[in-house]
Amino acid sequence: MIEKNLSFLGAGAIAEALIRGLLDAGAARADRIRVANRWDGQKKDSLARRYGVVAVERPEAIRRGEVLILAMKPKDAGDALVEVRDHLQGHPLILSVLAGIPTEWIERQLGGQIPVIRAMPNTSCRVGESATALAPGRYATAEQMNLAEQIFAAVGRVVVVPESQMDAVTGLSGSGPAYVYYLAEALMASGREMGLDEKVCRGLVEQTLYGAALMLRNTEESPETLRRQVTSPGGTTEAGIQVLELRHVAEALREAVRRAAERSRELQEAFAESAASEADG
Known part of the structure; x- marks a missing residue:
């Protein structure tokens, strides 16, 4: 307490x-x-x-x-x-x-x-x-x-x-939940497009994200190792991963984090300039 x-x-x-x-x-x-x-x-x-x-x-x-x-x-x-x-x-x-x-x-x-x-x-x-x-x-x-x-x-x-690392933190974990929700939106939309109803989509996506997060937390395996364990050669997951790689999704996520961190620095610089201007005035 x-x-x-x-x-x-x-x-x-x-x-x-x-x-x-x-x-x-x-x-x-x-x-x-x-x-x-x-x-x-x-x-x-x-x-x-x-x-x-x-x-x-x-x-x-x-x-x-x-x-x-x-x-x-x-x-x-x-x-x-x-x-x-x-x-x-x-x-x-x-x-x-x-x-x-x-x-x-x-x-x-x-x-x-x-x-x-x-x-x-x-x-x-x-x-x-x-x-x-x-x-x-x-x-x-x-x-x-x-x-x-x-x-x-x-x-x-x-x-x-x-x-000095707080801008990087802002881009990664400060904004991070929005990236996950964005992913959840896309997964649920794909489920609906293939005929699943809203409730079923949400339940499957919630549990999938939750279970994957627990695997990351509770095992000592790297994300890459866990991904490879799910991705059987010639299987369904590999087919899906190939699409993500073709669309450069990993690079898009890295760029999203970099841009959010950059924006954090921009806001800090703008704030410093504004504060200095007010002090001079």
Whole structure:
């Protein structure tokens, strides 16, 4: 059990996924979770009704939080951090799930030696199966990293990487669930085209993806080895794989990850330019 007051600044999809995951795992108490949302009060109120957490205004969330989770839209981060700085008490741990915003910028906005840890979860934390990467800022201690790992381990698997690798993480696992859903869409569509009904298609695709993921997790075999075990020479699977190779599907997936990582870098650069422009103004 995490015996800290957690304050979510932002009430969007990632905030809800984390809250639900923490509560479902029994890792946190609802009465120790506060949610503030500046622009849409209905969102925080909805989370309070749904999960029993405490909906508050942002100043109270900042003052009461021992861990502040920055979960607003990145474009709203500047205004939010001004408010955080104005109401900050002590040195709470700042956990940022803001894509493309470096810890150094957050530290500079808050002033002083404020511990900041950057996290890149994905929306699978809603069902306790996120893949989350953490990167510590300059002032985050080993104890605080352990706390961050405890929070995100409650909703999936956690790895620690240098912050310079966070764009790659964004392209791979941050965006990764969308690639899997895209694949599921295509598989279900092919089943329907061949006469299977929607319910049958969904059940077969769900279990196929789930079983394949468990094979990856629970065996020591590489993906290539597992694929070869299914692909008998001259068989049906080989015929299907030949089509994927002909259409360069593997290269398309690699390019998708590279482009998503590149876009993460672009957004970070655009944010840095915008922040510098506002500071000069």
